[in-house]
Amino acid sequence: MTTARVVPVRPDFSARDIDDILRAVRTCLETGQLAQGAEVAAFEAEMAAYTGARHAVAVATGTAALVCGLRALAPEPGGEVLVPANSFYSSAAAPLLAGLRTRLVDVEPDTLSPGVRELAEAVTEDTVGVMVVHMGGIVTPALEAIANWCAERGLWLFEDCAHAHGSRLGGRHVGTFGAAGAFSFFATKVITSGEGGMFVTDDDDLAAAVRLHRNLGKPEAWRSYHTTLGENARMSELHAAVGRTQLRRLDEFLAVRRRLAQRYTTGLKALAGVRPLLPAHPSASWYKYVVLLDPELDRAALRAALAEAGVQLGGEIYEMPLDTQPVFADRIPPGEHPVSVDVCAHHICLPLHTRMNEDDADFVLAALAGALPAARREVAARTAPTHHPGPSPTGHSER
The missing domain is CATH 3.90.1150.10 (Aspartate Aminotransferase, domain 1)
Structure with a gap:
């Protein structure tokens, strides 16, 4: 078997990155603040500033960003979400995990994304929202038209931005065209935190709901008082420290x-x-x-x-x-x-x-x-x- 000279992916950490990560991790270990601390809060603020979103909520994985986001967007179970038929498992699984139903939609060959025509052919009376996936970082030129089409029909638009860190259309960062966006920081992505995800939105109520869902339904971070049927989908301080060095680059x-x-x-x-x-x-x-x-x-x-x-x-x-x-x-x-x-x-x-x-x-x-x-x-x-x-x-x- 020939040894590969060129491999498909290799995360990029400079000597400065590694020093900064080790310094932050050392602080976390010495203080005992391994979760829900300053690193996560800073990562959220920096991601919000980079994307231009009002809120960014850090979670454990990109899939968690989708699931928690869908639970916030559609708190009533049973509705149907339109999802591109060519996407990754998580895009179709997330609605099911959130108590919704998934209906697949065909895509356009030059964008790998549905257009308005494909969505109009697939929509039903049970549809509550649309998920658009920016495959490979490519953004369909029809994205704004899709957002308008959704708004006219009372549907929300949720952008799966797992591939699209830094992708913009008309100077506007993805994740901000609809109700919300979800990013992944898995090891293969454009930037990584090892494992991790981020939910972005301009909606105060959606951000608050996702914060509840990621933290076992607790309004207060460290108090065992639960108001929502949430899950443990928190990002650790250690992962956030890695993600911050990547975001700055x-x-x-x-x-x-x-x-x-x-x-x-x-x-x-x-x-x-x-x-x-x-x-x-x-x-x-x-x-x-x-x-x-x-x-x-x-x-x-x-x-x-x-x-x-x-x-x-x-x-x-x-x-x-x-x-x-x-x-x-x-x-x-x-x-x-x-x-x-x-x-x-x-x-x-x-x-x-x-x-x-x-x-x-x-x-x-x-x-x-x-x-x-x-x-x-x-x-x-x-x-x-x-x-x-x-x-x-x-x-x-x-x-």
Whole structure:
């Protein structure tokens, strides 16, 4: 097995970052303030300032940000949430975990997001809200129109921003176009706290409700008096200390990602059968660099050939539509989502992270050029007609 020269993700911590994290952790350990202290409060304030939201509420994971947010947005159970069919497990699971129902919606091929037309075709009388996912950090140009469409129908819009730290549309940060937004700080994300999430909103009541839900339904942080059926979804002081160092470097990270993405975009023009999925807005996070594959290319063979050449691809976004996940077989109503089916089956994500440089990007492009013939041969071999020999001159079939 060839050792990978280029890996799909690698968190970026400078010597200064590590020193600052260790200093903050030491303070936490010495004071005993491991939860609900100054680091979490500071991380929340800094995230609110960065996104332009009135409130930011730190939670344990990105999934917790979705679940707690949905419980705040829809306190009455049973309503239906429209969710893109091509997203990650948590986008579809969060409504179910919050006592709601999930209805999947197809997406547009150039944004990996539903537009107003797709939402209008899927909405029912039971729909209470819409979840839009900014896949790979790409923001659909229709986002403001979607927000207006939701408002006209009395629906809330909840943005899943797990991929979109730093993504903006028209100068406005994602997570602020609807009622609320949810971010993930998992280890693979644009910025990380190891594990963690953040709920952002301008609504005072929603922020207060999420603070209740994340802390076992307690209005007072350290008093065992519970008014809401909440859960333990708190972010620790240690995780917040890590997240703060990453947030202060986010603009630096974004600049590196954009430079590498441009390198890929230029290089891919020379390759046939592959097309980059490019955002229509300049301020994308470039969490993933998505390349759409022609049907003549076998993805598994392409992955294997790239791995042999020293390039390890990351996970797709995502490799299969949500309604084909076994866990949702009896939990989500069936539907037709042809665009989601197609894009899930025919794309890869090239390595892209801030520990890479231009030479690494060129190495990936060269490896991709070398791997494409093997991917074409695999499809050609699979689709070639089977030869059935006719009768022999003697009248007997050859065997």
